[in-house]
Amino acid sequence: MNRMFKELTPFIRRFRSQWGRMALGTLLGLVTVASSVGLLALSGWFISAAAYAGLSSGSAHLFNFFFPSIGVRIFAFARTLGRYGDRIVSHDATFRILEQLRVWFYGRIEPIGPGPLGGFRSGDLLSRIVSDIDALDNLYLRVIQPSVVALILAAALPLFLLPFDPWIAFVAGSGLVAAGFGIPVLSGRLGADTGSSMTARVARLRTRIVDGIQGAPDMIVFGASARYLNDLREENRKLIDDQRRMSHIRGFSGALMTLISGLTVGIVLWLGSGDVLQQWMDGPRLTLAVMATLAAFEGVVPLPAAYQFLGRTQKAAARLLEIVHTPVAVRFPAASGALPQSFDLTFEAVGFQYAADAPPALDNFSLHIPEGGRVVVLGETGAGKTTLVNLLVRFWDPTKGRILIGGRDIRSYSETDLRRLVSVVPQQPHLFNASIRDNLRIARKDASEVEMKTALAVAKLLDVVEALPEGLDTWVGEGGRELSGGQARRLSVARAVLHDAPIWVLDEATEGLDTVTEAEMTASLYRHIRGKTLIVITHRLSLWTLMRSETATGDTPGRTRHPGLQGKAVSSDIVVMLDKGRIVGKRFLDFSF
């Protein structure tokens, strides 16, 4: 129980902003239940008192029909309006809370950074942000509000019945406490494990389905679809088992509720009948007491189901807290002051491990690239090349050493400024399920049509886009599925061209392009970014060879020259060979490789 509250408390605290609406909702809930009790009690009393008046000859004309019938109408109206208002206000408060929680949760996710977040599967994250937050609606709407109403009811009913007969008050109060608190606590205990397992299973099922949809082509090719479907069926079957168990608990607590309410009303009736026989109480008052007790149970009927699903809510809260408590990999200062005058880039004995027990992905990596310098980082797969980019854009921070731009540690730049300083064509660019135009605007939201076309021209994609019937408005599909691999890659290059920072990183930017397109695009891109600092990451030599030929003096026999890329090789043009995170070779460009 303690753990449950520990996990729910951070969320309950966030309900504060809606306390006014929540209090009003609770008040309206109370009006509804009180009106139900009043309606049934008064109607019972009215009917039996009228019957009594009719039976005792001569007193019928003295019976006041007017006031009770007005009372019945008032209670009926109050109940209907109360219920309506309660639903509107409570749901409004709940949806506002969920909205705030979702924004708060996203706000907590973002600073964690793409690095640590990469450890969570996308389907799982989706499940947390959508259904786990939805599961928290149970908390106010079905647990807190009805519990407060039940608590007030359990105190008010015995007080109301006390003048009738203290024993009746005691029995009615005890019955209500047993039904309103005993059964919910029991249901909560019985449903805790299954509820928690249901949340985990739903998340697992979602993750698998998302995985399955994303990986459908591979599964079809490898004939693994049937196996996948079987796994899905098995997971689904377990979820249905959990749901069945929850239905049994719900049925059991419902039966217990009927038993306790029936017993309580029966005992009240029995005690009251004795009072009537002793003439301590008249018949209509007995009817009133019985009906009031019966109606009061209406206020506690929904509680067992809500408490039964508390385990599910708690699990959802725990899953959300897991993300909220994930250590933030990097923190950016709010402002970084004036940007540097030059954009020299220095890696100073940088070391990095993805986990404490993992081998270093980078080890004592030192490199100075003066502004305008060009570096090719060569290395086999897994050598640590992409890690270098991840550290430069601060998806992670180095575990040792530091990285400087313009002589300042990159940790001193605000996020906006750092993003302004580095343009990256990533190894696995993500294209959004949107138009080409929208995908380009990720890099610069106010880019004009002309700027977009220029960027596409630099990436050698303009002809392709212009040949499309919808041009820039062509939809690229999920992950750019409606483009070829090479087109998608060139679109990501065009994006970086629009971003156009003083430092450029190309991480296997020409992967998937044929040799001719690769040469054309690279030549065009290098022409565009001439004079900027450039890091080219590759495991292939072709890029380096091309670059060397572009920057060669031209008087070197046998070297190819690409138009517009003339320039002398300078001592800042370097090839760095990386192996297991360490620099194992460094050559200046004038050296043959």
Ligand SMILES: Nc1ncnc2c1ncn2[C@@H]1O[C@H](COP(=O)(O)OP(=O)(O)OP(=O)(O)O)[C@@H](O)[C@H]1O
């Ligand atoms: N997010 C991560 N979590 C844990 N380990 C990682 C992560 N990313 C990379 N690694 C590990 O760090 C090492 C360096 O990986 P990195 O991606 O930097 O290599 P790379 O040289 O870019 O390889 P490739 O050419 O295949 O892209 C590898 O051993 C890899 O398994």
